[in-house]
Amino acid sequence: MRIAFCSDILPPVADGVTRTLSELAPALLAEGEEFLFISAMRPHPSLPWRDRVHCIPNVPFPFYRSYRMGVPLGLGADEALDRFAPDVIHVVTPSLLGLYGVRYGERRGVPVVASFHTNFVSLFSYYGLGLLEHLGLFLMRRFYNRCSATLAPSRTTAAELRAAGIRNVTLWWRGVDHRRFAPGFRSEALRARAGAGDAPVLLYVGRLAREKNLDYLVTAVHELEGRGTAFRLVIAGEGPMREELAARLPRAHFTGHLRQDLLAAWYASADLFLF
Structure with a gap:
């Protein structure tokens, strides 16, 4: 064809x-x-x-x-x-x-x-x-x-x-390559780099843009912080809201754009995926 x-x-x-x-x-x-x-x-x-x-x-x-x-x-x-x-x-x-x-x-x-x-x-x-x-x-x-x-x-x-x-x-389904994305790629060193320690890691992956409803993410994070909940937020991606989010979420760890191997490691190393 x-x-x-x-x-x-x-x-x-x-x-x-x-x-x-x-x-x-x-x-x-x-x-x-x-x-x-x-x-x-x-x-x-x-x-x-x-x-x-x-x-x-x-x-x-x-x-x-x-x-x-x-x-x-x-x-x-x-x-x-x-x-x-x-x-x-x-x-x-x-x-x-x-x-x-x-x-x-x-x-x-x-x-x-x-x-x-x-x-x-x-x-x-x-x-x-x-x-x-x-x-x-x-x-x-x-x-x-x-x-x-x-x-x-x-x-x-x-x-x-x-x-x-x-x-x-x-x-038109999008498949997931289980050889690249698997729990076995979990990395304690990666978590330590983000300063997670023993706290749960919350992971967002995507474009940092207004239409991704990231204002809702900011509100939710601030509410968790207000309750004294221990966690580490990791934000993977780039976009026009990067600077604004960094100012509103000063405790978050921003990875920028990731190669596929590092992205797979972050998926495996996180405890909760935010979508």
Whole structure:
């Protein structure tokens, strides 16, 4: 099968989308499948599939200036896709690039599937744009209903998409590699580095961004501290709220972005995962 992906972001950006792509692309290579990425970003030079990326012009993403959003101007993307002749188009984000992928599929008679990673409509209320939610929901529903299928990562997300009026929703599970993530990677040295001692370690892993409901985390931590509960909070990840969280949670241990082996060790070394 020949698969064309439309994805604004690629590694080395670190988030859930690129984590999925980082696992998917090598698996496709191993299976001998042909694929091409149309993207706003150049892949990391170390990636073995870096020559399977066609880059297009881009602009900063409105909510995250460090992200780029593809703007498929001119005929370059059309020509790249025509040469590749995909059997299916996989749209990763409902952006200008994603819309381009949907339209290309419609024009060329190529089926389009979309994977759902981020509820962009939910971001509006976090950034003072709550009045746009109804319009955003309408556009989101219209976008995904033009696709042959929408892949949801969980039953909860699938139910939310169906409730929003999106048809042809199916599950695309994310597996966990038990060889990498296992209790045997627990590290007392890692716990000591965070100053945990014998206290339970509470672990948060993810982007440090407003839409992750981290204000709720701050409130919960302050309540535990007020009760005199002994614990050590470890926050793994990066994002625009890093400095604010460091000021509001001065006792927390911030790891920054972690390599996968260290992330696995922290999962194994924590006593409670905050999600």
